Amino acid sequence: MESMTTRGGTRWKRFAVVMVPSVAATAAIGVAVAQGALAASFSVSGQQFEVAAESLHGWGFVQYGANDVTKQGNKPVAVVGIEKAEITKLCQAVTIPTPFGKVSMKLQAGGGKDKVKAEKLYIDADDLQANAKFTNVDIGVSVTDTTKGPGPAKPGGEHGERGGYVPGSFAQQADEVEFSDVHQRAWATSAGSFTLPGLKMGVNMGEADCKNN
Numbered sequence: 555m556e557s558m559t560t561r562g563g564t565r566w567k568r569f570a571v572v573m574v575p576s577v578a579a580t581a582a583i584g585v586a587v588a589q590g591a592l593a594a595s596f597s598v599s600g601q602q603f604e605v606a607a608e609s610l611h612g613w614g615f616v617q618y619g620a621n622d623v624t625k626q627g628n629k630p631v632a633v634v635g636i637e638k639a640e641i642t643k644l645c646q647a648v649t650i651p652t653p654f655g656k657v658s659m660k661l662q663a664g665g666g667k668d669k670v671k672a673e674k675l676y677i678d679a680d681d682l683q684a685n686a687k688f689t690n691v692d693i694g695v696s697v698t699d700t701t702k703g704p705g706p707a708k709p710g711g712e713h714g715e716r717g718g719y720v721p722g723s724f725a726q727q728a729d730e731v732e733f734s735d736v737h738q739r740a741w742a743t744s745a746g747s748f749t750l751p752g753l754k755m756g757v758n759m760g761e762a763d764c765k766n767n
Contacts, residue, residue: 601650606764607664607736608643612636612675615688616703618725622678622741629741631678633719635703636731641670644750645764658762663750674704674746681739689730697725737764 614637622629647660664670697706698721706719756762 601648602739602741603646603648604764605736605738605740606645607641608734610639610641610731610733610736612639612731612733613729614638614703615728615731616700616705616725617727618697618700618706618719619723620678620719624741629678629680631680631741633706634675634677634679635705636675637673637702637704639672639675641672644670647762647764649761655759656761657757658760659755659757660762660764661750662754663752666752668751670751671749672745672747675748676704676744677738677740678742679738679740682737684733684736684738687732688728691726691728693726695725695727696722698722700725700727702727702729 614635616635618633620631620633622631642664643662644664645660645662647658649656649658692702697719700706706725
């Protein structure tokens, strides 16, 4: 882990808490669009999905612990909120068991000159690997007193049937974040809007991943 500078740019190698794009691809997957804005707000199914990206640049960042209530029970997660994000070479893959065998869906976007863009992005995940840089970071702030990012998602409100956070519990926030070489396992994502230029989606039998995205 690299050294941390105070109240300035903070750089942590392979930072293992969750704070990157998992895309509203779960909502986008069933939509036949190559470009445009998508709104997403949904309940948590309990089906995990993989997300990878070459890079993400975000403005207005908050992260805190919470509990998602899914169809398979409660899931502890790290929730990330980003006010505005730009993502390069985004990939999402999910494998779903069916009576006929495993069926996989894989979505890719932002691989050309135009980046994926999101506003008021929330990600619920339990695993992340990435190179990370934070600008003007506050670590250990109370979640109810955070001022950066879109603010904590309200359980059962506009962001779906999610579990809650403990008022006054640990959180961190930053003015700006940069991530590269991102690989994440997520339970849910929602966004005020999501623009996916160059969207490619495929459905196949068997498993899919984003390792060779």
